[in-house]
Amino acid sequence: MPPERLSRHDCHPGKPNDTYMKHMSELTANTSFEHVSYLWDEEAAARLAGDEVALLIYRSNLLGADLRLTNYGGGNTSCKAMARDPLTGEESEVMWVKGSGGDLGTLTRSGLAALYVDRLRSLRKVYPGKAHEDEMVALFNHCLFDLESKAPSIDTPLHGLLPFRHIDHLHPDAAIAIAASRDGKTITEELFRGSIGWVDWQRPGFDLGVRLRQCLEENPGIRGIMLGSHGLFTWGDTAYESYINTLEVVERCAAYLERHSAQGKPVFGGARIQSLAEADRRKQAAALAPVLRGLCSSERHMVGHFTDDPRVLEFINSNDLERLAPMGTSCPDHFLRTKISPLVLDLKPGEDLSDFRVVQEKLKPAFEGYRRMYTNYYEKHRHPDSPPIRDRNPVIILYPGVGLFAFAKDKQTARVASEFYINAINVMRGAEAISTYTSLPRQEAFDIEYWLLEEAKLQRMPKPKPLSGKIALVTGSAGGIGKAIARKFVEEGAVVILNDMNEARLQGAGEEFRSAYGKDAYTTVVLDVTRREQIQETFQTAALAFGGVDILVNNAGLSISKPLEDHTEKDWDLLYEVLVKGQFLVTQAAVDVMRRQATGGDVLNIVSKNALVSGPNNTGYGSAKAAQLHLSRLNAAELGGDGIRVNVVNPDAVISESNIWAGGWAEGRAKAYGITVEELPAFYAKRTLLGQVILPEDIANACFAFVGGLLSKSTGNVLNVDGGVAMAFVR
Template identity: 70%
Template sequence: MKTYKYVNYLWDDQKAAELEGDEVALLIYRSNILGADLRITNYGGGNTSCKTVEKDPLTGNPVDVMWIKGSGGDIGTLTKKGLAALYVDKLRSLTNVYRGIEYEDEMVQLFNHCIFDLGSKAPSIDTPLHGFLPFKHIDHLHPDAAIAIAAAKDGNKITQELFNGEIGWVEWQRPGFDLGLKLKQCLDESPNIKGIMLGSHGLFTWGNTAYESYVNTLDVIEKCSEFIEESVQKNGSVFGGAKIVAETAESRKKQAANVAPLLRGLCSEKTRMIGHFTDSDRVLEFINSNDLEKLAPLGTSCPDHFLRTKIQPLILDLAPNEDFSDYKNTLQKIEAQFVDYRNMYADYYNTCKHDNSPAMRDANPVVIIYPGIGMFTFAKDKQTARVASEFFVNAINVMRGSEAISDYTALPRQEAFNIEYWLLEEAKLQRMPQPKALSGKIALVTGSGGGIGAAIAKKLLLEGACIVLNDINQQRLDETQVELVKISSKDQVDQVLMDVTDANSIAKAFEYAALKYGGMDIIVNNAGLSISKPIAEHTIEDWDILYNIMPKGQFIVSKCAVAILRKQNIGGDIINIVSKNSIVAGPNNVGYGSAKAAQAHLSRLLAAELGSDKIRVNSVNPDAVIVNSNIWAGGWAEGRAKAYGITVEELPQYYANRTLLKEMILPEDIANACFSFLNGLLEKSTGNILNVDGGVAMGFVR
């Protein structure tokens, strides 16, 4: 086993031995462990391949086949389904029809004529870069340390001196067929090299076995990393040293939570965005430095980076201790900076565009830097926002390395534009699936550790929303989160303990949501409990519990929610889970029924007040939701059975029989009712009550 200081050696001899003889399986294994180290390559970045001899299904003869990560895949999570398999001879024979670099894009369609496995993934633009090299196993990665050298002003010279000519150099060129030919030419001219550095882009390394390729890759990256760190130590500081001192961790998070909804609202000018925040040591080192204003506007060098991060970040001109008590004043400051950024981006587009360029995309920033506090990224979903952050951290590492050994150079703006608005990239964007109804939205559902709340959270999640689960029961929260992550991802579901009777607990929960996702769009006030007693047995303590959790809890949660929704200035939804009991009077129900009536009228009052903010407030009135509901705990079932003169076991059928539809009401029915207010079909409705009770005539609103 080899030892490394700057990369992770993850090769397991026993695991690899189990795959011996299956080169494709070894390719996948090698890819996964390379992709597990973000210093080596990011999510979706890089490409790996292997060449095997297979039986041609048409002739029965042995043929050379190249297996390579398909378009849009990720090496860290790669499976065989994510590979493209092509005839090597057919791919190389495309040189016979290649008409030159001006016709580069037409070659991509021809890759399909070279496919060996018809069930494989579509080939990526990197396919010829691997195809023209003779090695059985090839790694094309974007390691921070290697790109730092590739993006240095004199990167070619540094590469030759550092590796004594054992690593070749190919100047920057957009990936494609012609770059594949350039790699072959570099190898033909220097047949003993063990890798090729691509200017401003990344690294190619190889071997005749999966292990040989893996170790060769780590060796090259380790040497680059070691050289950079030695240079950093000699210089004594990075990025010109610190210009400002970072705020404390607690202060940073407080300020980030304050500003995030303002940023999210402005970034959501065209489409609702989800946010991500980081204040890691490496980020703080960069954003608090003297060289921030010099380096950040240059943008990133590697095309995989700026496709995720845009051409450059927005640096906020805000004091780290900015007072957010008058958020409208701060919003005005930030909005002016957004206007400047949008104008910069429009100028970049108009200066660089071609006659056939796609229309200008959203001109708002993806990466936003708040000196002293941290870095935000905003994108269409949480995973994309998080990955954009990871990519910009890689860009920071590249700048750090380049500046330590030389001077950092970014791609010329025209070259960057040609990548960002490449017609092939546009085609890839157009092929992406349509967003779900709640994509880009963030929902907090109170009491979502189980029962109705968990069903609502699950429904909103399946329709695309990011979910913040909360409850006072940690075990129930954990169990629900595990269940929901299985049907989505860790990015899309989070949790926070919250007591709806405690204003401080609620404020912290909303602060957490703002840090995690950037803000809030949907608040479902679902938390509740029930106490069924005759008035003679009903205590003041019972009364206080009911009113504290339901009307008071709904009031405090809504108050915190409105503060964030107003900061975003893009509207939002509050849905209150009330009850048929808010309208229908029944025995042994004085506390619960009146508390629900208070919730119902509070909903109407808020709808009347918040309409000018485009915040819609609607209510759902369930009845007798028995399955998985906490409402039946604490003696409620016994109390209701006693009131109706039946047994507890007879309650479900009793409730179903008394409805017009003779139906039992399930938590999923309440979840569907909530979604009906949120799916866009009722976007002009507020102050409404939707009964979900199987039809109880006494509960008809009108």
């Protein structure tokens, strides 16, 4: 047996062999790695001693924390241990394995499937062959030890038919680069001197589990198995041994790629073009993103993600881009998220994008061509029972000299797709350095993409929310009404651009949203609506973060309450700068983006009851609000042809959390009505027809009513949310 081979049991339970023990001793001493991260904490692991499932989760989380080892949602891990059978009271061998879906980096016990090992292995007796692969998945449920288990994944037999107590199945870029190269099997044998087995590409399932076991039996003592074009299996007798074994195998793959990459061969055939400077790349990407988003949203609204990662630029600027990009990705985890191949734009890096209509017309043929290609791919490879064709638009779009755009149903999916395509770039880079990159045959790729089990997984996903795929910019959204609107929109499926001129408030709002909704639900930008350059920066941020804007809520404001004789010119100018000019400038910028998308949009203006009601000590504020209201009507009349709806929400006396009551406004209104500040909430509620206090959430609900889909044919409307103030009735 070669000295590097690793096996705890030599394919059956028993006493550890000397080769195994010697090798594990060497592994334990080697905790220094250059290409992967060693994250094992002895104290943390010691606290979990005796609980193999806890150690499995600990190991899984460490592996998932290093994207060089696996990618989001990819890979699976397992452990086998004895547990008390609740029916017989006797000890039984049970396997805990990552269930269907989920992510190793965030895996918890609830994400595991637990199965009786003997029952799972007994399925070999009834396995009818590859033609009935999908039928076997239903039988996994008959093997469940824990009835509260996560649904077992298609990879379950790959772990169950191997004898090792701890197993890692990962998709490291370095390993897949070897697995996806033309000479991958030979390289694997030479690099690991026979200590890593090889199994040619095959779709995951019970038969692949049988082939892994066969590979192990034919090569006793191996420490892992490379799956052609797919990934890596490694193992150990303990969680730590499996972890170290995985790190060492991936480290050796990465070091091998690095040595060959340094031998002078130009990466991807060398550079064909040069990138724009970073600031110019981002400016160009921001100008183009809404156009691309509109073209990608022909079937449903998509959310975008942009990256100009150096690895992306190296690939898209290269001589080999034209050859490699159409080949698509090799690993199923990659192309399930990125589609079979990307769309490469025929645009020069510094091309003039100022006239978006010209750009739209130039790019339309490329998108139509991609849709035809994808339709032909589907029709050529489909089976009688294949699911219906899915969205035919590209997910990954490459702009040489600028960067990569990804578009998907939500921000997380788009971001993850871009990360997976970078994984694919890493694989192509490594494979080309050591041999020649190979992708999966189109039929094999189709059979994975339109696998009935994958379709079933998609059908189990939650239905889209009313604002799924929508992007909202709410000015002044770090507090009060604005934050309530932004929160409501996120809860209904949108992503939002939080902004405020107060950086401290903005930071606090961002932390609140990250804690409640996660990093993909929002982005933040400092915005003073009176400053045109900050407005442009805000919409550039929206374009780069999400691809554009669908909903604009002009909410930012302030209030000044003074008698006519006390009003200063400075007061007057400030009110009109923020309320009227601010609404005008931000709307103007938003409409430009919406027109680039060509998918319509919504503009909501948070005005006030004071736009309609003449009250005391309110000359500047009331007249500015009236100007806002009429500006809304004018915009509605002008923008209908673009499918852009403009509507108004008129609040009154929203005191809770509102910044508008700072700066003397509350004192001014209390003085005008001859009451104290403390009496204001009750005073405002009492004077309404419904006698209700108005909260920020009430305004948020009114905004959602306009944009949630039920009022999609309404524009130029005013919705009062004031508890009922008869003087403010529009008609």
